[in-house]
Amino acid sequence: MIRELQPTIPKWKFSQDYHSRSLQALDTALAQVAVYKSWKSLDPGTSYPIDARFAAMPALTKKDIREHFPQGILPRDQDINQGLASGEIELVDSSGAVDDKITNIWNQKWWDASEKASWKLNSYIDKVATGDHREAILVNPRNVGFISDNIDLPIEKRRLARFLYLNEKTNPLSWSSTHMDRMIEELNAFQPAVLEANPSYLARLCRYIAANNKKVFQPGIIVFTYEYPANFHYRQIHQVFPIPMASSYGTTETGYVFMQCEEGKFHQNSKFCRVEFQPLKPKHGGPLVGRILVTPFQNPWSYIVRFDVGDLVCLEESGKCPCGRSSGLILSSINGRKANLTLTCTGRLVTLFEMDNTISVLEGVDEYNLVQIDSRTYELHLVSKRLDKQHLSEEARGILKKLYGENANILIAYESAIAPESSGKYLISRALFPIELENYLDVRYLGKKSVRS
Ligand SMILES: [Zn+2]
Numbered sequence: 001m002i003r004e005l006q007p008t009i010p011k012w013k014f015s016q017d018y019h020s021r022s023l024q025a026l027d028t029a030l031a032q033v034a035v036y037k038s039w040k041s042l043d044p045g046t047s048y049p050i051d052a053r054f055a056a057m058p059a060l061t062k063k064d065i066r067e068h069f070p071q072g073i074l075p076r077d078q079d080i081n082q083g084l085a086s087g088e089i090e091l092v093d094s095s096g097a098v099d100d101k102i103t104n105i106w107n108q109k110w111w112d113a114s115e116k117a118s119w120k121l122n123s124y125i126d127k128v129a130t131g132d133h134r135e136a137i138l139v140n141p142r143n144v145g146f147i148s149d150n151i152d153l154p155i156e157k158r159r160l161a162r163f164l165y166l167n168e169k170t171n172p173l174s175w176s177s178t179h180m181d182r183m184i185e186e187l188n189a190f191q192p193a194v195l196e197a198n199p200s201y202l203a204r205l206c207r208y209i210a211a212n213n214k215k216v217f218q219p220g221i222i223v224f225t226y227e228y229p230a231n232f233h234y235r236q237i238h239q240v241f242p243i244p245m246a247s248s249y250g251t252t253e254t255g256y257v258f259m260q261c262e263e264g265k266f267h268q269n270s271k272f273c274r275v276e277f278q279p280l281k282p283k284h285g286g287p288l289v290g291r292i293l294v295t296p297f298q299n300p301w302s303y304i305v306r307f308d309v310g311d312l313v314c315l316e317e318s319g320k321c322p323c324g325r326s327s328g329l330i331l332s333s334i335n336g337r338k339a340n341l342t343l344t345c346t347g348r349l350v351t352l353f354e355m356d357n358t359i360s361v362l363e364g365v366d367e368y369n370l371v372q373i374d375s376r377t378y379e380l381h382l383v384s385k386r387l388d389k390q391h392l393s394e395e396a397r398g399i400l401k402k403l404y405g406e407n408a409n410i411l412i413a414y415e416s417a418i419a420p421e422s423s424g425k426y427l428i429s430r431a432l433f434p435i436e437l438e439n440y441l442d443v444r445y446l447g448k449k450s451v452r453s
Contacts, residue, residue, distance in 0.1 A: 006282070006287075007287060007288050007317050008287070009277070009279070009287050009288070009315060010315065010316070010317065010318070010319025010320075010330075011319065012319070012328060012329050012330075013326050013327060013328075014270060014327060014328060015270070015327055017271070018270055018274070018327075018328075019050055021274070021297040021298065022050050022054065022274045022295065022297075023050050024297075025274065025295050025296075025297060025303070025305060026050070026053060026054060026057075026295075026305060028075060028303060029303045029305045030043060032075035032076050032077075032303075033072070033073060033074065033075055033076075033303045034068060034071070034072040034073075034076075035060070035064055035065070035067075035068040035072045035073050036303075036305065039057050039058065042056050042057055042058070043056065043057075044056050054274075054276060054295075054306065055276070055446070057305065057306055058306070059293050059306050059307070059308040060293075060304060060305055060306050060307045060308065061308055062102045062308075065102050065104075065253070065304070066102050066103075069102070069103055070091075070103075070105060073302075073303060073304070074105075074301070074303065075303060078300065078301070080105070083105075083301060088107065088109070088301075089105050089106060089107050089301050090105075090106050090108075091103050091104070091105060091106065092104055092106040092252065094251070094252040094253065102253075104252050104253055104302075105301045105302060106252075107299055107300075107301045107302065110255065110298065110299040110300075110301070110302075111255055113272070113298075114250075114255035114256045114269065114272040114273075114296075115255070115256050116129075116131065117256070117269055117271045117272050118248060118250075118256035118259040118269045118272075119259075121259035121261055121267040121269065121325060122221075122246045122259050122260065122261050122262055123261070123262045123323070124220060124221045124244040124246070124262055125194065125221055125223065125246060125259075127220070128193040128194060128220035128221060129193065129194060130193075132162055133162065133192075133193040133194060134162055134164070134190060134191065134192045134193055134194075135162055135163050135164070135192050135193065135194045135195070135196060136163075136164045136166055136186070136187060136190055136192035136194075136195050136196070136219070137163055137164065137165050137166065137195075137196045137197070138166045138167055138183070138195065138196070138197040138198065138201050138202050138205065139165075139167070139196070139197060139198045139201060139225070139226055139424075140167075140170060140172075140198060140201070140226075140420065140424030140425070141165065141167065141168050141169070141170060141424075142170055142423065142424040143198075143226055143424050143425075144165075145158070145165035145167070145168065146158055146165060146168050147168060147170060148168040148169075149168075149169055149170055149171070149174070152168070152179070152182075153168045155186060164186065164190050164192065166183045166186060166187070167183070167201065170424065171419060171420070172200075172201050172204055172420065173417050173419050175204065175205075177208070177212075180205055180208045180209075181214075183205055184205075184209065184214055184216050187216055187217045187219075188215075188216065188217045190217075191217055191219075192217075192219045193219060193220045193221075194219060194220060194221055194222075194223055195219040195221075195222045195223070195241075196222075196223045196224075196225055197222060197223070197224060197225070198224070198225070198226045198227045198424075198425070199224045199227050199228075199229035199230065199233040199234075199237070200227055200230075200233060200367070200420065200425075200426045202222070202224075202233070202237050203232065203233040203236040203237055203367075206236045206237045206239065206240040206241070207236055207366060209240045210236070210239055210240055216240060216241075218241060218242075218243050219241075219243065220243070220244075221243065221244045221245065221246060222237065222241055222243065222244070222245040222246075223245075223246055223247075223248050224245065224246070224247040224248065225247075225248050225250075226424075226425055227425050227426060228334070228336050228337070228340070228352055228356075228428065229245075229247055230356050230360070230428055231356055231357065231359075231360030232360060232365055232366070232367065232368070235360075236366075244262065246259065246260040246261070246262075247260045247266075247334065248260070249266065249311075249334050250269075251294075251307075251309050253294075253296075253302070253304055253307055253309070254273055254294040254296045254304065254307060254309060255269075255272055255273065255296050255299070256269045256272065256273075257269055257273050257275065257292075257294055257309070258275075258313075258329075258331060258334065261321060261323045261325060262323060263321055263322045263323045265316055265321040265323070265330050265331060265332060266313070266330065266331035266332075266333070266334060267321070267323075267325050267327075267328060267329075267330055268327070268328030268329040268330075269328075270327050270328030270329075271297070272296060272297050272298065273294050273295060273296045273297055274294070274295040274297065275292050275293070275294055275295075275328070275329050276292065276293040276294075276295075276306065277290050277291075277292055277313070277315065277329065278290050278291050278292075278293065278441050278442075278445060278446065279441070279442045279445050280312075280349065280440050280441060280442060281440060281441070281442045282442070283348060284348060284349040284440050285314070285349065285351070285354075286442045286445075287442060287445065288314050288315045288317055288332075289312060289313070289314045289315075289335060289351065290312065290313070290315075290441070290442075290445075291308065291310075291311070291312055291313075291338075291437060291441070292309060292311060292312075292313055293306040293307060293308055293309075294306075294307050294309050295307065310337055310338045310339070311334065311335075311336070311337050311338070312334075312335040312336060312337075312338070312341075312351050312353075312437075313331045313333065313334050313335055314331060314332050314333045314335055314353070315329065315330070315331060315332065316330040316331055316332040317332070333353050334353070335351035335352060335353035335354070336351050336352025336353055336356075336428075336429075337352070338435070338437050339427065339430055340352035340355075340427070340428060340429045340430060341429075341430075341431065341435045341437070342355060342370065342372040342378070342404075342429055342430070342431050342435075343372065343375065343431065343435065344403065344404045344405050344408075345375065345376045345404055345405030345407045345408050346405060347375075349435070349440055350403065350404070352428060352429050354403070355370060355403065355428075355429050356428065356429075358399055358400070358402070358403045359380075359396070359399070359400075361399060362392065362395060362396060362399070363386075364384050364385065364386040364392070365382055365383070365384050365386075365392075366383040366384060366385070367382075367383040367415075367417070367418045368380060368381060368382050368383065368418070368428070369381050369418055369426070369427065369428050369429065369430075370400075370428070370429040370430075371429075371430060371431075371432060372429075372430070372431040372432065372433075373432050374432075374433070376404075376405070376407055376408055376409055377408075377409045377411065378400060378404060378408055378409070378410050378411070379411045379412075379413065380396055380400065380410060380411070380412050380413070381413050381414075381415050381418060382396065382412065382413070382414055382415065383414070383415050383416065383417055383418055384414065389414060393412045396410070396412055397410045397412065
């Protein structure tokens with residue numbers, strides 16, 4: 001008899017602290033925070049295991065936070081005005097898409113502690129990040145740094161503590177060669193231990209460095225934040241910086257959630273957050289691919305429970321990593337945002353990770369994005385210096401038909417450059433119609449019926 005082998009979800013290991021922090025987060029939220037009032041009746045009770053109690057709760061959405069902000073998401077006795085007046089906290093807008101934006105309470109001390117804990121999850125960062133190490137940052141100033149689109153800011157206006165912000169322009173398409181030469185010179189003079197970057201921004205600089213044979217200082221490690229690093233980005237950056245790179249995953253609401261280790265897997269920052277995984281149906285990549293819900297720990301100004309961060313991940317099936325770290329979830333990949341999902345002609349979900357791996361076999365592509373217009377029409381925008389565009393188009397059409405189906409109608413357009421969204425981030429793929437991720441989750445894992453301990 002032939003049996004189909006289904007992958008199984010590994011059993012993860014956690015410290016004792018992890019369970020007590022989870023318990024503290026849930027109990028405080030249910031007892032003292034207004035936004036969770038309607039959740040109380042869903043709690044099976046303290047005689048149930050903590051995982052079952054969490055599993056019985058719904059997911060917290062950005063809409064919930066927006067509607068209860070600010071006092072409704074804090075414990076009753078926590079006074080936001082006092083926190084703001086003392087400088088312990090400030091209010092910041094999250095860097096999501098415009099209609100997705102929310103205001104958050106920003107606690108710098110907690111953020112720094114969460115970041116510091118994540119450094120332990122990568123040996124290269126752990127070695128060079130002393131806490132007072134020099135760090136250069138190449139991101140959109142809408143996310144962090146100083147904005148100045150009309151005049152160039154001198155270096156002293158872009159320094160803050162141990163950081164140097166290399167870019168003050170909100171649109172990277174406006175970077176002139178003088179501007180990029182300035183970035184290179186500043187890297188050479190500042191000699192950062194860590195270079196933190198939006199992958200698409202650093203890839204743009206690297207294409208310029210490679211095309212002009214420039215020499216640039218090599219930091220200890222490059223850390224990617226804010227965006228999904230596409231295969232083309234990795235390739236273009238690695239050509240100029242043949243050094244360790246790691247992707248750091250987190251959100252404004254939840255702090256640092258996963259860090260990529262030196263072996264390329266992603267480890268949960270389990271001292272600072274709880275992560276729950278909800279698999280997709282097998283047809284769509286489950287049970288290893290699914291969405292994550294995050295509950296940050298130890299932040300007196302944030303009682304976010306089971307927050308739907310809007311990203312998909314793939315679990316490491318072996319449950320292990322050659323680096324030896326074993327506390328918390330281990331992922332083989334981060335698969336992109338919900339907003340990046342597309343569908344095949346037969347309705348199967350395609351994550352950005354799968355689409356990007358498909359496209360990345362093409363040679364000589366600088367940038368691209370893919371827009372799904374309807375159930376079988378896909379528009380691929382390419383930036384390429386290749387002269388044989390006809391051939392490139394045929395290749396692209398062939399590989400996309402293999403992914404999306406022989407009936408797929410693939411339209412190809414060539415662009416001189418691709419601009420980021422107004423949020424400052426690139427949207428590599430998207431569908432022009434809504435895809436409700438909840439409909440693709442495997443209900444067998446949603447844990448509504450829990451077993452009493
Ligand atoms: Zn590892």
